[in-house]
Amino acid sequence: MKLIVGLGNPGKKYEQTRHNTGFLVIDKVAEKLNTQFSQTKFHSFYTVVVYNNEQVMLLKPQTYMNLSGEAVSAAVRFFKIKHEDILVIIDDLDLPIGKIRVRANGSAGGQKGLKSIIDHLSDSNIPRLRVGIGKNPLIDTVDYVLGKVEPENRDLYQKSITEAADTVLLFIKGGVKEAVDRNNGKNNGSNTPTTKPTSGD
Template identity: 50%
Template sequence: MKIIVGLGNPGSEYAHTRHNIGFEVIDLIAQQHGIRLNKNKFHALFGKGSIDGEELLLVKPLTYMNASGEAVGPLLHFFKLPVDDLLVIHDDMDLPVGKIRVRQKGSAGGHNGIKSIIQHVNSQEFARIKVGVGHPQHSREAVIRYVLQGFSGDEQIQISSAIERAALAAEAWLTLPFSQVMNTYNANK
């Protein structure tokens, strides 16, 4: 079994914001494959299903972004899954709106949700799909406001396409060699 975690913040006030891209990708995968996110344990909403014969968990941590590891760590432990079987989908301000980047491992890169997961699973060796949300050229306070905003009309088309590509990349990660997933989804399109 593998686990795909989409990062975001719980609550309707955060729905469709830049910081909740991970939740939106999880929702799309769940909808397309009839996977019900109907279990609420370990500070997470999750559901079990299968795609292309691969059993998986789709997970939305309910801890708020900066404490995502408090949900991911216990889930990995409970299901006895190694970090090799973990994929995390999250927003990335260093990428332009609508661009995705697939990575096999790495540091938190300033993302507090990823930092929390690294702390709780004691490893940086898990796969990620980063979805670009752009970056404001202002102060730290402006950055915090920015990630909790929705997308403009012009950005909406780009982000919808990025959510679809991220979902496809996550599905490919389940069954294909990682290098193939990277070569396909990191290409400039």
């Protein structure tokens, strides 16, 4: 079984915010796989489908970002999922809007949801898909990640959401190596996002 985890915060307050990029990507994956998050367990909404002759679990933790490891570790233990068969989808401040990156392992890089997962699984060898949200030095980081993408950057952002969902399907079919080889070599997000010197969203 493959486990695909999209990270975000629950509730309408956080819908469509930068920090909920993981939710947006996994929603797009669910759309492509013609499924819905109709089940609740592991402090999450989830669904299980068969794709490419393999069972795939799509998981949206409802614990809030910083406690995501509680949900993921519960699902991993229940289904006895190998860590290399997990893909965690997260937003990344250090990548510009339009860029996505796949890594097989490494540190959390300041992403608290991923850190929680690494801590609960006691393993940093967790594949992750980072989706760029950029940064604005004039806006407090917390306010920025909990804000929405500027209108002038939304087309580029939505394109990256779709590319990230396609990358998830590559991971399901060929594992992290396939996703890394096929995606990181692409010049995705070649357009430059617009940055305005504003103090808020």
